[in-house]
Amino acid sequence: MTIKKHIPNLITLLNLFSGCIALVFATQSNFEFAFYFVCLGIFFDFFDGFFARMFKVSGPLGLQLDSLADMVTSGVVPGYVMFSMLSNSQNEMTANPLFAYLGFIVTLGSCYRLAKFNIDTRQTDSFIGLPTPANALFILSLPLVLQSSSSLLTLEILTNQWVLLSIVLGSAYIxxxxxxxxxxxxxxxxxxxxxxxxxxxxxxxxxxLFFHFAGIPLLILFYVLLSVVNNQWVKKK
Structure with a gap:
């Protein structure tokens, strides 16, 4: 029983460890490996709760550890990625060095969302607001779309500082x-x-399958849209 009690928390710590590695890769502008390690962290994030329920060892410690691990993997890492993208988007003639730090609004929004989740009894079977892992996947996919696309329109959109700032603010809101x-x-x-x-x-x-990295932000948007449509359908029933 003692070993089973610690397995979910160990998996949670693997989520945190994956997030730390992802952050290192992000600071080196290796956004592809940062993305993969965030995905690995999200994988661990899913299974820590699964094993906690299976072994019937859910508790307040696991809940707090889960949020702290998510704060790094799905909060700090995407915030840094937006900071990096905003830094690279600025015109050298007009750049304000403080502007890029607005990317960390994603981190602040993620922190607030995780704190709310811990005390919100409505979110046992569904979510209120976009989960931080889904938001992290959305943000982490953007530099990969930029690197892999040959479209000038994509280049102009994802290097425009005002578009990126809109994504940051939209992310914190959703x-x-x-x-x-x-x-x-x-x-x-x-x-x-x-x-x-x-x-x-x-x-x-x-x-x-068809859009590769570009499909990830599309599927997150589809997730939100499908939820809204489903909510309306349930209300009509």
Missing amino acids: LNAEIPLFSLKLKKFNLKDNLVQIIFLLFSFLLV
């Missing part, structure tokens, strides 16, 4: 918005109760 979003956790093993999740997973697979 993290904390009072918008119910469905969870990917499967409660019952039948098509009817999991139809929305199945549609999302299939569509996500197709987006990443």
